[in-house]
Amino acid sequence: MTSSAKSPWILHYNASSCNGCDIEILAALTPMYDVERFGIVNTGNPAHADIFVVTGGVNEQNKEVLKNLYEQIPAPKVVVAVGICASSGGVFRDCYNVSGGIDTVIPVDVYVPGCSVRPEALIEGIVKAIGILEEKRAAMEEKK
Amino acid sequence: MNQIILMVIGAVVFLIAAPFLGGILSGIDRKLTAKMQSRRGPPILQPFYDVAKLWHKEKVFANPVEKIFTISYLVFIALSGALLFGGFNILLIVFCLALAHTFIILAAYAANAPYSHIGAERELLSVMVAEPILILIGAGLFMVTGTFMVSEIFFASGLPAICYLPGVFVALIAVLTLKLRKSPFDISTSHHAHQELVKGVTSSFAGKTLANVEIAHWYETVIFLGLIVLFFGGYPILGIIVALAAFILEIVIDNIFPRVTWQMTVKSLWLITLILGVINIIVIGILSAGGML
Ligand code: SF4
Numbered sequence: 001m002t003s004s005a006k007s008p009w010i011l012h013y014n015a016s017s018c019n020g021c022d023i024e025i026l027a028a029l030t031p032m033y034d035v036e037r038f039g040i041v042n043t044g045n046p047a048h049a050d051i052f053v054v055t056g057g058v059n060e061q062n063k064e065v066l067k068n069l070y071e072q073i074p075a076p077k078v079v080v081a082v083g084i085c086a087s088s089g090g091v092f093r094d095c096y097n098v099s100g101g102i103d104t105v106i107p108v109d110v111y112v113p114g115c116s117v118r119p120e121a122l123i124e125g126i127v128k129a130i131g132i133l134e135e136k137r138a139a140m141e142e143k144k
Numbered sequence: 145m146n147q148i149i150l151m152v153i154g155a156v157v158f159l160i161a162a163p164f165l166g167g168i169l170s171g172i173d174r175k176l177t178a179k180m181q182s183r184r185g186p187p188i189l190q191p192f193y194d195v196a197k198l199w200h201k202e203k204v205f206a207n208p209v210e211k212i213f214t215i216s217y218l219v220f221i222a223l224s225g226a227l228l229f230g231g232f233n234i235l236l237i238v239f240c241l242a243l244a245h246t247f248i249i250l251a252a253y254a255a256n257a258p259y260s261h262i263g264a265e266r267e268l269l270s271v272m273v274a275e276p277i278l279i280l281i282g283a284g285l286f287m288v289t290g291t292f293m294v295s296e297i298f299f300a301s302g303l304p305a306i307c308y309l310p311g312v313f314v315a316l317i318a319v320l321t322l323k324l325r326k327s328p329f330d331i332s333t334s335h336h337a338h339q340e341l342v343k344g345v346t347s348s349f350a351g352k353t354l355a356n357v358e359i360a361h362w363y364e365t366v367i368f369l370g371l372i373v374l375f376f377g378g379y380p381i382l383g384i385i386v387a388l389a390a391f392i393l394e395i396v397i398d399n400i401f402p403r404v405t406w407q408m409t410v411k412s413l414w415l416i417t418l419i420l421g422v423i424n425i426i427v428i429g430i431l432s433a434g435g436m437l
Contacts, residue, residue, distance in 0.1 A: 006190075006193040006197070007193040007194045007196075009194075030183075031182045031183045034183040034184050034185070036178060036183065036185060036186050037178075037183070037184045037185060037186055038186075039187075039190050039193055039194070044343075045343050045347050047206075047347065047348055047349065047350040047354075048343065048346075048350065048354065050197070050201075074201045074203075074204045074350045075201070075202040076201070076202070140200075140202075141200070
């Protein structure tokens with residue numbers, strides 16, 4: 001395991017989720033699950049982030065914000081779609097202003113289904129994301 | 145000749161050892177904080193993993209000059225520490241520290257982003273608040289030991305400076321909270337994830353730039369703990385114990401107090417400086433003029 005796998009910093013964005021999944025993300029930070037023991041920090045700042053955690057199905061209003069945030073994260077970066085809304089649009093899929101899943105706007109690496117997602121599933125998703133992050137970093141090093 | 149060699153050794157040892165010590169202290173800080181919140185917390189070496197990771201990130205800049213400014217920040221912080229541990233003039237160290245902070249403020253202003261600007265303004269305030277206390281420390285130590293040279297203050301005989309300067313010492317502990325970026329005095333950036341300024345002064349830095357700022361912070365931690373030890377000139381072991389106790393005290397304060405506003409920070413720290421620091425210096429001045437010291 002190298003440094004990027006030991007220190008994945010997260011940016012969490014709510015792209016019009018119902019807030020259910022967001023509460024579960026916060027639950028992962030509590031003493032019960034304590035994701036900081038893996039070096040995970042919830043940064044709230046795209047410039048510092050490695051893993052982009054997005055909830056909600058994305059609507060016309062926040063499409064641009066989502067894209068903007070994604071572009072501000074320095075490579076290597078990984079996107080995790082949290083909850084069935086972010087994965088496919090979920091119950092909001094047919095709404096007139098919902099794009100239906102964040103992969104309609106930015107590339108997604110890991111899908112974590114569930115409504116709302118369970119913290120255990122979320123942590124497993126992040127662990128998967130860390131693996132992909134590591135691969136991307138190795139690819140980046142090779143290019144140099 | 146011997147003395148010059150000692151000074152150089154002190155400076156070099158600081159430059160090499162301080163980042164390790166500072167990083168481990170920062171790791172201990174995170175672990176203890178986690179324990180206080182009944183979490184397991186990250187490994188002690190976590191800060192090193194973080195910096196190593198930042199080192200490998202893509203190079204992106206909000207403005208390319210921030211690279212020069214953050215490197216200058218790191219260099220001048222390291223230089224202040226080298227001067228302190230090399231036993232040079234304490235006033236020079238204080239000015240060198242102020243210059244270093246000017247660079248990080250410039251770097252944050254260069255980013256041209258609102259959070260980073262507010263962070264820069266708050267950092268400016270924190271320099272304004274901390275600087276008088278640092279100058280008082282220099283003045284106070286001079287009045288007690290008759291010299292500005294750190295080497296002579298450190299090896300001074302007789303009662304340690306803390307016996308004469310308790311007020312200035314308390315002011316230093318108060319400003320330490322600000323300098324270690326701890327609540328309640330954190331006004332520009334902190335290690336806590338979510339705060340009003342989203343990392344404030346560092347919010348636009350990424351990758352290596354952020355790694356430099358982090359390393360500078362490790363250096364600075366050791367510098368301020370070194371200043372505490374200076375109050376125990378002649379009793380280094382006692383000094384180190386007190387410095388570590390002060391560090392743990394800061395972690396406890398960080399965990400039990402919410403943040404205060406910047407207005408409160410300026411008011412309270414200036415009041416502490418004025419009441420404890422300045423009165424302490426005046427009393428020492430009167431006593432030594434009366435020949436009682
Ligand atoms: S998946 Fe369910 S809980 Fe999560 S945002 Fe969608 S509706 Fe809310």
